[in-house]
Amino acid sequence: MLDRCFNRTVADTPSPRSTRASCAHWVGLLLVWGLAAGVSSPAAAQRFLPDDPLWSDPDRMDMPFPAPQPVETVQEGPVELLRRLLAPPIETPTPAANVNTVEGVPNSSWYTNRHYRSPRSDAALRRGPNTTPDPAQQGSWQVEQIHDSALPRATIRDSTGRRFQLLFDTETYPELATGAAMVSSRLLHALGYNVPHYWLHDLRRDRLAPSPNTPVTDAAIDSLLTHTLRTDSTYRALVSRIPDVERRIGPFSFRGRRVDDANDVFPHEDRRELRSLRVVAAWLHHSMIRRRHTLDVGVQEDGRRFVRHYLTNLHITLGSAGARPKPRWSGHKHVLEFDQVLQRAATIGLSGAPWLETNVPHLPGLGHFGAIGFVPEEWRPEWPSPAFQRLAPADAFWAAKNIRHFSRSDLATIVETADYSSDATETYIVETLRRRRDAIGRAYLSRGGGLGRFTVQGDTLRFRDLHAQYNDAPDSLRRTITWHVFKNQSNELGRRLAQSTTRREAIPIPPSRARFLRVRLQSQSLGETRVFLRRTLPQTTLFPPMSMPYEVVGIKRRGERGN
Amino acid sequence: MSPERAAHRAERWKQKRRAKREDMHPPEPGFLEQVGAFVSNIRGSVVPRRLILTPPQLDASGLSLLVRELGEPAGGLLYKPPPLNEADQLTSLQGTAGIGGQYATEGLFGFESERYVGYAYGRYRHSPEERFYGLGPNSRRSTTSSFRRDEGLFGGLFGVSLAPETLIGGHVSYQLNRIGTVYGDLSDGQRPGRMLPGADENVDFLMMGSFFEYDSRDTPYKRAFGHRFAPTENRLRGVSVDATRGYYLAAEATHNLDYRHNDFSFTRFTLDMREFIPINEELLHGFAVRQLASVTRSSSGQMPFYRMTSLGGSRSLRGFGADRFRDRNVALVNAEVRCEIWHRLDMALFTDAGHVFREVSGLNVLTPRVGYGVGFRIKKNGQTLGRLDIAHSTEGLRTTINVGSLF
Incomplete structure (x- = not known):
């Protein structure tokens, strides 16, 4: 009961001397209270701290920028593939390291809670990550560099001096790459990830001019635009920009930590948003995701310098592999799986490739993106990722509830931003995203009974049965509800307060003076969810009145097998 | 205060970062990373x-x-x-x-547009030991010989696309041949330097050729300079392993004028047809077949033995060694059933049948040389990077490894 007061006092005082002075009068009381209550556990066992649940990770402390590094100094994918071939994947991954006490991910330089925690308007979904203006329409866009790549790409500078990247589709597959980037950037942003700003523009040739003092010529620009002209004499261009970049550092790894960034203390393979990116990538068919499609940049905010972590090259999501559609095997296996190769060789190709049956309609701008044969648990990126391989059921549940939160209307709003020339393509992509979303919900949302959105309203604990709501499962689960007093200081259960069974999504909180309560909602077949409540007290209240409300301070889900 | 002792979660996480800041160092890539x-x-x-x-x-x-x-x-x-x-x-x-002492130089200069292709070329090659097994279909592997050959070539080619899938054109070249020391255990009649035509004198040719090509394959040859019909490349190319559907037909006639003596002038006619038929696209199966015939005509009835067409090796009869059979005329059929066993690896079951003959009347289609086997082809983005073929014939098992698409 006194832990919060004691902790708060210690944390808020500037020096040990004043700490001792201000807490001196509490020490005796603590000793008496502790002895009377029979509490002997050390403070280290304390489960919840005063600022739990933490919703903002202080990983944007002022730190020196790491030095820039090459795009990819290490081929992480092949190393992971070899590791996977030599050693079986771990069976019981450890819990994610950067989660708070309610199994959420605090806002950080990697991730920002967005659509699930506070639903975004249609306008916000449509705008996506774009918080800065697109290139100025006054004056020409000066082409500084034309890149040597499978897709026509260039770097431009607008009349305000800001630099942007331009990307065009190939003649063979119009709208494929540009459309995928528009859709995925908005979905990933709404999910909480950092992504570049993306705009679609209908360019005319006279908008582009060679930049002085560069080798770019008018002929080179003409060559860049060859084959991408549309019937209305415009070019469909994807414009992108990462804002506020003070230093472009290089890609981040899906394993380990940056040794040159003090803010980076959690191993990347143990970051929930990176582990869960496997589920998100499965949804968006981002099977080409790997280290080279990420970017760390140094930014400065309020005088603090820190590293922000981006997912980039989103034009290779959905059915697009950039200059062409994704191959049919993509998403079904890693680049090399010996058993399938041997099976096909032994049968002269008559078996060993079930993915061959996953056909998609031939629609402009679609590529190879469908829902038939999509099994979220079996979906695989082309190259193994250390973070993806450590996906735990809790990580997958977290990703699934975020993904499942998108309504069909949300998806339609976002897909509309790709401005596909074919209504059939737009409808098909919306439906495919919806069906893949539903499959993810069915695969992962049942953990611990599939409960979420816990809130306390008065003397009632309310929640949503996500499994029943999203998976069209009738709410026939009779849950056993068991209330206990919870001793936070020693992380132990106290006496049992009540037990009942119910199917409702609102359960009354039993009367108690206890500072912490724990309720266990146990279903027959889907595991259990434990919710911890704490009284919202003024910090100096020693004996709280029963009228003080509770708040949710902790959530712990356990699957059917206790994992 | 250690991070574990901090009272607030945020403070604990901050303290981890402060501690790390004290122990930071720039990343140092290891040997394997480098x-x-x-x-x-x-x-x-x-x-x-x-x-x-x-x-x-x-x-x-x-x-x-x-x-x-x-x-x-x-x-x-x-x-x-x-x-x-x-x-x-x-x-x-x-x-x-x-590594065997051979060396070569080559230069190309050309242009290509939507409709036209043209280039000039020059080449010099030195081969200290070219294998020679004798002439005709009945030459024996056990009796081999070798000879030195130096070849110089320069000329130009021009082609016009009459339609997107066709190319017609011609080329003119000048070729110098120098034949040197002969080693081996062939009988005198088969031994360079004795009775074999062209072995005891240097022959220069003025080569004038024309060609027609129809190519509707899904992965046709890029009109790469120097890799089309000009004699900078081996005439007997293989069946493309890149293509999965479509047809290819090439007809070519080249007159070789013996510029010095006119004894060895000859004209060669070549017809090369290839079909690529998907058997089952769902299972990534396909069938490829190539039929090739190359015949020569000469007023004197002679041509240098080293300008005769040869069979054997990875481009023709895969169960036999390179240039195993050599004569004035050649007929060849290759057939493959292919399937993709990995997105970067194709497997093929193949059989080859070929025959060399001096006169067209001597063609015996019932007794061809036959080889069969299995092949594996590493591919990337639809292009063949390398291939391994294991073939069996009456002369045993042969394994060949090659770079690029030979067929």
Whole structure:
């Protein structure tokens, strides 16, 4: 009961001397209270701290920028593939390291809670990550560099001096790459990830001019635009920009930590948003995701310098592999799986490739993106990722509830931003995203009974049965509800307060003076969810009145097998 | 205060960062990382029988490392001056040397547009030991000989696309041949330097040729300079392993004028037809077949033995050694059933049947030389990077490894 007061006092005082002075009068009381209550556990066992649940990770402390590094100094994918071939994947991954006490991910330089925690308007979904203006329409866009790549790409500078990247589709597959980037950037942003700003523009040739003092010529620009002209004499261009970049550092790894960034203390393979990116990538068919499609940049905010972590090259999501559609095997296996190769060789190709049956309609701008044969648990990126391989059921549940939160209307709003020339393509992509979303919900949302959105309203604990709501499962689960007093200081259960069974999504909180309560909602077949409540007290209240409300301070889900 | 003792979660996480700041150091890539970075930065490309590697240090200079086949594996340098290698023009110089003492130089200068292709070429090759098993279909493997050959060639080619899938054109070249020392245990009648035509004198040819090509394959040859019909490449190419559907037909006639003596002038007619038929697209199966006939006519009835068409090796009869059978005329059929067993690996079951003959009347279609086997082809983005063929014939088992698409 006194832990919060004691902790708060210690944390808020500037020096040990004043700490001792201000807490001196509490020490005796603590000793008496502790002895009377029979509490002997050390403070280290304390489960919840005063600022739990933490919703903002202080990983944007002022730190020196790491030095820039090459795009990819290490081929992480092949190393992971070899590791996977030599050693079986771990069976019981450890819990994610950067989660708070309610199994959420605090806002950080990697991730920002967005659509699930506070639903975004249609306008916000449509705008996506774009918080800065697109290139100025006054004056020409000066082409500084034309890149040597499978897709026509260039770097431009607008009349305000800001630099942007331009990307065009190939003649063979119009709208494929540009459309995928528009859709995925908005979905990933709404999910909480950092992504570049993306705009679609209908360019005319006279908008582009060679930049002085560069080798770019008018002929080179003409060559860049060859084959991408549309019937209305415009070019469909994807414009992108990462804002506020003070230093472009290089890609981040899906394993380990940056040794040159003090803010980076959690191993990347143990970051929930990176582990869960496997589920998100499965949804968006981002099977080409790997280290080279990420970017760390140094930014400065309020005088603090820190590293922000981006997912980039989103034009290779959905059915697009950039200059062409994704191959049919993509998403079904890693680049090399010996058993399938041997099976096909032994049968002269008559078996060993079930993915061959996953056909998609031939629609402009679609590529190879469908829902038939999509099994979220079996979906695989082309190259193994250390973070993806450590996906735990809790990580997958977290990703699934975020993904499942998108309504069909949300998806339609976002897909509309790709401005596909074919209504059939737009409808098909919306439906495919919806069906893949539903499959993810069915695969992962049942953990611990599939409960979420816990809130306390008065003397009632309310929640949503996500499994029943999203998976069209009738709410026939009779849950056993068991209330206990919870001793936070020693992380132990106290006496049992009540037990009942119910199917409702609102359960009354039993009367108690206890500072912490724990309720266990146990279903027959889907595991259990434990919710911890704490009284919202003024910090100096020693004996709280029963009228003080509770708040949710902790959530712990356990699957059917206790994992 | 240690991080574990902090009272608030945020403070604990901050303290971890403060502690790490005190112990920071720049990343130091290990040996394997450095090797991996070096290898991954090398730009590579494959053209038939050539592997071109461009380390980043050489990228701006236009220089590349070249690995190719000159009878034996060979390596060297390829130089493409950047200002002369824009989208529609190419200039290249290359020099290579092999482990067997062979060496070659080659230069190309040309252009290509939507409709036209044209280039000038020059080449010199030195082969200290070219294999020779004798003439005709009944030559024996046990009695081999070898000879030295130096060849110089220069000329030009011009072609016009009458339609997107057709090309018609012609070429003119001058070829010098120098034949040298002969070793081996062939009988006198089969031994270069005795009764074999062209073995005891140097013959220069003025070559004038015309060609027609129809190509509707889904992965046709790029109109790469020097890899079409001009005699800078081996005439007997293989069936493309890249294509999965479509047809290819090439008809070619080349008159070789013996510029010095007129004794060895001859004309060669070649018809090359290939069909690529998907058997089951769902299962990624396909069928490929090639029929080739090459016949020569000469007023004197003679032509140099080293200009005769040969069969054997990875481009024709895979169960036999390179240039195993040699004569004035050739008929050849290759057939393959292919399937994709990995997205970067195709497997093929194949059979080859071929015959060499002196006169058309001597063609015996019932007794061809036959080989069969299994092949594996490494591919990337639809292009064949290399292949391994294991073939069996009456002369045993042969394994060949090649770079690029030979068929």
